[in-house]
Amino acid sequence: MSTQDSNPANDNKWIGQRTIRPDGADKVTGRAAYAADTTMPGMIWGKVLRSPHPHARIRSIDTSKAEKLPGVKAVVTAKDIVDFPLDKSVMLGIQDMRWMCRNVMAREKALFAGHPVAAVAATSEKIAAEACALIKVDYEILPFVIDVEEAMKPDAPILHDFIKFDGKPSNIAGRLEHKLGDVEAGFAKADVVVERSFRTKPVHQGYIEPHACLVSVTADGKATIWSSSQGQFMVRAMCAYLTGVPQNDIRAIPAEIGGGFGGKTIIYLEPLALMLAKKSGRPVKMVMTRTEVFHASGPTSGSYSKVKIGATKDGRIVAAQGTYCLQAGALPGSPIRGAAGCSFSPYDIPNVLSVGYDVVSNRSKVAAYRAPGAPIGAYAVECVMDEVAEALKMDPLQFRLKNAAKQGTKAAHGPVYPRIGFVETIEQAIAHPHYKAPVAKGKNGLLYGRGVASGFWFNAGGESSAQVNIAEDGTVVVITGHPDIGGSRASTANITAELLGIDYRKVSVLIGDTSVIGFSNLTGGSRVTYASAMVVTQSTERVIGQLKERAAKIWKIDPDAVVWENGEARPAGDNAGKFEPLTLAQLAAQASATGGPIGAGQQLNTTGAEGGFATHICDVEVDTGLGIVRVLRYTSFQDVGRAIHPSYVEGQMQGGVAQGIGWALSEEYIYDKNGKLDNPSFLDYRMPVSSDLPMLDSVIIEVPNPKHPQGVRGVGEVPLVPPLAAVSNAVYNALGRRFYSLPMSPPKVLAALSTAQAAE
Amino acid sequence: MAKLHVSTTINGEPQEFLCDADQSLLDVLRGPLGLTGSKEGCGSGDCGACTVTVNGRIVCSCLMLAAEAEGQQIGTIEGMAEGDHLHPLQQKFLEMAALQCGICTPGVLMAAKALLERNPDPTEHEVRFWLAGNLCRCTGYDKIIRAVMETAADMRGAAR
Numbered sequence: 001m002s003t004q005d006s007n008p009a010n011d012n013k014w015i016g017q018r019t020i021r022p023d024g025a026d027k028v029t030g031r032a033a034y035a036a037d038t039t040m041p042g043m044i045w046g047k048v049l050r051s052p053h054p055h056a057r058i059r060s061i062d063t064s065k066a067e068k069l070p071g072v073k074a075v076v077t078a079k080d081i082v083d084f085p086l087d088k089s090v091m092l093g094i095q096d097m098r099w100m101c102r103n104v105m106a107r108e109k110a111l112f113a114g115h116p117v118a119a120v121a122a123t124s125e126k127i128a129a130e131a132c133a134l135i136k137v138d139y140e141i142l143p144f145v146i147d148v149e150e151a152m153k154p155d156a157p158i159l160h161d162f163i164k165f166d167g168k169p170s171n172i173a174g175r176l177e178h179k180l181g182d183v184e185a186g187f188a189k190a191d192v193v194v195e196r197s198f199r200t201k202p203v204h205q206g207y208i209e210p211h212a213c214l215v216s217v218t219a220d221g222k223a224t225i226w227s228s229s230q231g232q233f234m235v236r237a238m239c240a241y242l243t244g245v246p247q248n249d250i251r252a253i254p255a256e257i258g259g260g261f262g263g264k265t266i267i268y269l270e271p272l273a274l275m276l277a278k279k280s281g282r283p284v285k286m287v288m289t290r291t292e293v294f295h296a297s298g299p300t301s302g303s304y305s306k307v308k309i310g311a312t313k314d315g316r317i318v319a320a321q322g323t324y325c326l327q328a329g330a331l332p333g334s335p336i337r338g339a340a341g342c343s344f345s346p347y348d349i350p351n352v353l354s355v356g357y358d359v360v361s362n363r364s365k366v367a368a369y370r371a372p373g374a375p376i377g378a379y380a381v382e383c384v385m386d387e388v389a390e391a392l393k394m395d396p397l398q399f400r401l402k403n404a405a406k407q408g409t410k411a412a413h414g415p416v417y418p419r420i421g422f423v424e425t426i427e428q429a430i431a432h433p434h435y436k437a438p439v440a441k442g443k444n445g446l447l448y449g450r451g452v453a454s455g456f457w458f459n460a461g462g463e464s465s466a467q468v469n470i471a472e473d474g475t476v477v478v479i480t481g482h483p484d485i486g487g488s489r490a491s492t493a494n495i496t497a498e499l500l501g502i503d504y505r506k507v508s509v510l511i512g513d514t515s516v517i518g519f520s521n522l523t524g525g526s527r528v529t530y531a532s533a534m535v536v537t538q539s540t541e542r543v544i545g546q547l548k549e550r551a552a553k554i555w556k557i558d559p560d561a562v563v564w565e566n567g568e569a570r571p572a573g574d575n576a577g578k579f580e581p582l583t584l585a586q587l588a589a590q591a592s593a594t595g596g597p598i599g600a601g602q603q604l605n606t607t608g609a610e611g612g613f614a615t616h617i618c619d620v621e622v623d624t625g626l627g628i629v630r631v632l633r634y635t636s637f638q639d640v641g642r643a644i645h646p647s648y649v650e651g652q653m654q655g656g657v658a659q660g661i662g663w664a665l666s667e668e669y670i671y672d673k674n675g676k677l678d679n680p681s682f683l684d685y686r687m688p689v690s691s692d693l694p695m696l697d698s699v700i701i702e703v704p705n706p707k708h709p710q711g712v713r714g715v716g717e718v719p720l721v722p723p724l725a726a727v728s729n730a731v732y733n734a735l736g737r738r739f740y741s742l743p744m745s746p747p748k749v750l751a752a753l754s755t756a757q758a759a760e
Numbered sequence: 761m762a763k764l765h766v767s768t769t770i771n772g773e774p775q776e777f778l779c780d781a782d783q784s785l786l787d788v789l790r791g792p793l794g795l796t797g798s799k800e801g802c803g804s805g806d807c808g809a810c811t812v813t814v815n816g817r818i819v820c821s822c823l824m825l826a827a828e829a830e831g832q833q834i835g836t837i838e839g840m841a842e843g844d845h846l847h848p849l850q851q852k853f854l855e856m857a858a859l860q861c862g863i864c865t866p867g868v869l870m871a872a873k874a875l876l877e878r879n880p881d882p883t884e885h886e887v888r889f890w891l892a893g894n895l896c897r898c899t900g901y902d903k904i905i906r907a908v909m910e911t912a913a914d915m916r917g918a919a920r
Contacts, residue, residue: 020854027862028850030797030837034863037796206897208801208809209863258799258863259897290802486860486898647857651899655860658900682806682895690901691892695884 014494014504015710018647021490022509023256035212035228035255036287043214044073046269046276046286047128049118049135050296051110054362054675055144055157058110058117062136066120069134071127073280077118078107080275082242086162090241093234093522095266097241099331103365104242104271110139111159111330112363113676114295116268121276121284144362144675145171148327149304151361159330159360173332174358176340180412186319186351190310194387197306198380199741200724201668202327204299205369206659206687209258210290211297215273216283223250223274228257230264230483231522236514242271243278250274253513254483257523261659262368263298265522294680298367299669301326301334305380307343309388317388317403319351320344320412324377326358329365334358338373338457341413342721343381345456346422346613347403352412362675368524370656371457371717375663375724379742382453382725386732396452396729397435400615401426411611413458421639421703422613425454428699429615434635439733445624448632451729454615455721459714460525461606465518466535468496468543469599474585476500478536479512481520482528486655486716487648491529492536494644495710499540501567502584518603526714529644531606537709542600550587550594555579608707612718614638616657618726622734627750629665629731635697636722641705641713652715653698660723662688668743686745768829770795771839779826786810786821788829789836797837797866801895808894811867812836818874820893837866840873848918849873849911858907860898868894872908880916884909 026032063075081101084090090097101107106115118135122128143157150156151171158169165172187193213227223245229235232252240247257264269286277284288297303326310319322343326334336356344352356373389399404423410416429435429452440448467479478496482488489509497504521527544564551569552559561576562569568581591598619633636653643649666686670678679685704711724742731749732738737756739748763778770793779788784803789795789812798821801807805820812821813835840847849872852858859865868891875882875890882890887908888901896904 018855018857021857023862024854024859025846027859027865028846028853028869029841030795030866032862033796034799036800037790207861207863208807208895208897209799209861210801256863257861258801259861261897287800290804290807487857645857647903648860651857651860651903654900654902655898656900659897681804682802683804687895687897688900689892689895690905691888693888693901695905696900696902 012498014497015644016646017494019490019494019504019645021487022493023484023489032256034209034258035226038214038226038255040214040216040283043283043285044121044123044280045125045128046119046121046273046284047125047132048116048272049132051106051115051117052113053110053139053141054113055142056110056139057142058106058108059138059140061118063118065134066131069127069131071123072120072131073123073282074121074276075118076272076275076279078105081105081271082244083107092237092241099333099365100238100266101242103331104268114364115330119272119276121280146361146363146671146675148302148325148359148361151359152325159362163360171360172357173328173360174336176336176356178340178352178354178412180410181351183319183321183351183353187310189312189318191313192388192391193308193310194384194391195308196384196740198383200303200376200379201742202299202302202363203663203667204294204685205261205263207259207261207263210288210293211268212287213270213273214283214285215270215277217274217277221245221249225250225252225270225274226255227270228255228264229267230257230260230485230524232483232514233481233519234265234522235267235270238267239271239274243274251513251515254511257483257485260485261370262372262524265368265524266298268297290682291680294685295677296364298365300369300372301328301366301376303327303376305376307380307384309384311388311392315392315394315399315402317347317349320349321353322377322381324356326356326373326376327363327366328358328360329363330360331365332358332360334366335368335373338371339377342374342456342458343377344412345611346405346454348405348409349412354412370659370720374455374457374721375660378453378455378721379724379728382722383728386729397426397430400454418610419703419706420611420613421701424701424703425613425615425637425639428637428701429617432635434617434633439619447622447624447734448619449730449732449734450617450619451726451733452615452617453722453725453729454613455718457526457612457717457721459530459609459612460527461531461609462521462527463605464520464531464535465601465603466532466539467517467599467601468536468539470543470588472588472591474583474588476507478507478509479517480532480536481512481517482523482532484511485523486651487645488528488532490648491644492532495533495536496540499537499544500584501565518601526612526717527609530609530708530712530714533644533710533712534606534708535602535604538602539600543598546598546600547584547587550591551582553594554582554590610705610707610713612639612713614718614722616722616726618730620727620730620734622731622749624753627746627753629744629749631661631694631727633694635699636719637699637701638718639701639703639713640715641708642702642711643700644710644712646700649700649715650698653719654696656719657696657723658688658693660720661693661727663742664724664727665743666745764827766827766830768832768834770834771836781827783826784822785824785826785829788826789821795836795838799863799866801863808871809864809867811870811894813870813874816874816877818871837870840869847873848915849908852907852911856903856907856910858899858903864894864896868896868904876912876915880912882912
């Protein structure tokens with residue numbers, strides 16, 4: 001957990017400090033209210049009836065028996081949700097409402113086992129569940145397809161007649177291509193070419209808090225939604241689109257969010273609860289069970305990828321080609337942009353062809369998952385990088401360093417990089433004691449290996465709003481518009497305190513609901529600290545301008561002759577006159593007499609979030625008797641631009657690594673022969689627990705982003721990009737044989753080892 | 761079916777409630793008793809977010825029937841701090857940023873407190889295996905393990 005600071009002048013008092021988060025006391029005492037913790041008088045319970053079939057036409061739905069059950073107050077089906085015709089795309093952010101309306105409630109067809117077909121609200125959860133069982137759905141069962149490669153075959157069952165590829169009905173819903181130079185000519189120059197195929201399984205974001213909401217609708221049609229999401233404005237807009245209620249009549253209140261990792265950037269329950277509340281006239285609460293979370297909320301794609309990299313003898317990559325086929329689930333929208341757009345971006349390669357295919361199949365629609373798509377692409381590319389380095393007899397980090405993108409490099413996905421910090425991540429990895437430490441020698445059936453991998457994520461700006469208000473006693477309240485998923489309130493407090501020159505404990509930070517703060521886009525894409533810092537900075541600077549004006553008014557001098565230093569207004573120099581400094585508290589006390597309330601807001605569509613890079617080192621032990629791979633040591637190096645709160649930056653790095661280790665070693669969606677998910681529980685969907693992991697060392701590298709007031713780049717996504725390959729390369733290093741598919745779970749490792757033995 | 765009447769002690773206070781025979785302790789805590797600090801992450805005893813103590817032992821309250829609380833001493837996260845005085849573990853979790861979203865935190869704290877009551881000087885290995893029943897998806901456990909071990913060291917120092 002060392003922190004390297006390459007900022008030349010670091011005399012900050014609060015930025016970069018490990019302050020106590022403003023919401024901390026509530027979260028360690030159980031007081032923090034998450035979505036499922038909210039209740040209302042007269043509240044009733046909603047439950048969803050889900051399709052048992054992976055693919056079936058819905059001929060009819062008979063809800064009459066359910067409606068007659070005592071205690072049932074409302075039933076909704078697709079008829080109650082606004083239909084978006086299939087021939088016209090209606091985009092809301094990156095989501096197409098044609099797919100969203102069909103995802104929250106099946107219309108023509110049930111497209112996956114777990115797809116909602118109806119919802120009931122009743123006076124108790126039990127009655128709601130009984131009523132669901134009384135709903136009769138007449139299904140015409142259709143052939144289904146789960147796997148991405150199967151779904152791309154010409155004779156595969158077709159999910160949607162309206163999707164055409166090359167003029168024919170197809171499950172390929174989209175293709176994306178990034179091209180640079182001429183790959184054929186590039187490969188012709190290569191001395192070494194390695195081409196490999198890779199497969200990954202769908203994995204779930206795994207947030208511990210299931211989706212939940214409480215919705216109340218008044219008789220005049222005004223709705224209040226308490227829900228856990230990565231964006232209350234997203235909840236408001238999507239519910240408005242799907243229910244027909246105007247946005248001003250919906251107040252979306254962000255509950256504390258119990259993890260999202262991208263999975264809560266869309267809605268599932270909210271529009272159903274809203275319609276149930278509207279029909280019943282009662283507040284309706286809906287909470288998913290963990291089984292429902294696994295069945296019906298977004299994992300990320302399973303994938304099939306093919307990657308080819310060519311290099312000359314001196315270690316220069318001359319050409320690279322990648323094809324990434326990603327399962328979208330039931331409706332289009334897999335993260336091919338991240339897979340095809342990030343995988344080669346760490347490197348300076350003259351000739352690149354990177355292609356992504358978005359493929360529908362009969363499982364739940366994918367949702368964003370931390371650097372969506374990028375880990376899948378990086379897994380394939382970084383494993384091939386390892387093989388090319390080995391073929392060239394080069395150290396894998398030196399090989400990466402030789403080809404590393406830097407300022408001025410034209411990235412495969414488009415931009416020419418400004419100042420970036422990728423080289424620094426590799427250099428620090430090479431110099432770190434972890435990389436210099438010897439790898440243990442194998443004995444007694446235990447083998448040891450080390451692997452490295454790098455990764456890239458775009459990072460993101462986007463719309464954000466903030467309001468900074470000075471209270472009469474000189475304390476400060478800041479309101480922003482993005483849910484705090486992992487400590488962003490703490491960063492906001494650090495920045496505001498720094499600029500105002502006051503103690504951070506005098507700053508309260510709140511997350512405003514849709515009716516009290518201006519539009520703010522999702523918490524996601526590593527954008528929140530980046531974007532909110534910009535609007536908070538500009539708001540605070542305006543407040544400081546007001547404070548200087550108030551001091552000038554009191555002193556009867558020109559506002560330009562006042563400076564703000566260490567929480568006080570002072571005359572700019574002797575010429576300005578001799579006055580005792582005025583503190584924030586003194587100015588606040590006189591606000592009424594000097595011009596009224598002091599406060600300012602800012603709303604921006606932020607730009608300039610430059611890319612983030614990381615390099616990881618992983619040591620593993622492979623138990624050849626049990627097939628268990630254990631991570632023994634892990635160190636991540638990441639350029640974050642500027643760490644506003646280092647602890648929460650490290651936390652992001654460590655959390656992403658842990659998720660990546662799970663993806664590499666133990667997590668997977670397993671389907672039975674009937675197309676139903678076979679492991680929808682935390683017992684059978686095996687996420688890392690504390691005894692599975694070592695300490696996860698994180699080295700923060702700060703190469704400030706010149707386009708940001710504090711130098712921030714964004715942190716959260718990149719840490720999940722390298723681990724899949726870092727672990728895979730370590731396992732290869734230990735065993736001398738490579739797995740080309742994930743997870744490297746004990747049964748798979750054992751089977752591979754016994755096949756190898758048989759071959760010997 | 762008639763409700764069952766249960767007399768129990770929660771966080772040191774006598775408490776009575778009515779419940780269904782098949783209702784979990786977690787349901788009653790979060791519902792009629794309004795103690796929503798215990799969280800439901802899975803309902804199957806796999807995530808530990810609902811961890812409470814029963815006579816000092818940690819239990820997943822989603823797996824215990826509410827009726828079984830009869831005559832027992834139940835401890836929940838709401839009873840961990842004394843007034844406005846945080847338990848050393850709670851304070852250390854804040855100082856060391858051992859939480860991100862916070863949904864697993866009440867369960868982790870309850871489990872960690874029970875560990876330190878039994879073993880004031882646990883090794884990292886012991887902390888990791890003791891907390892293996894508490895899933896955290898945000899932190900990778902690093903800061904949680906460090907915070908528990910530092911708290912243990914502080915408490916040993918204070919006891920000396």
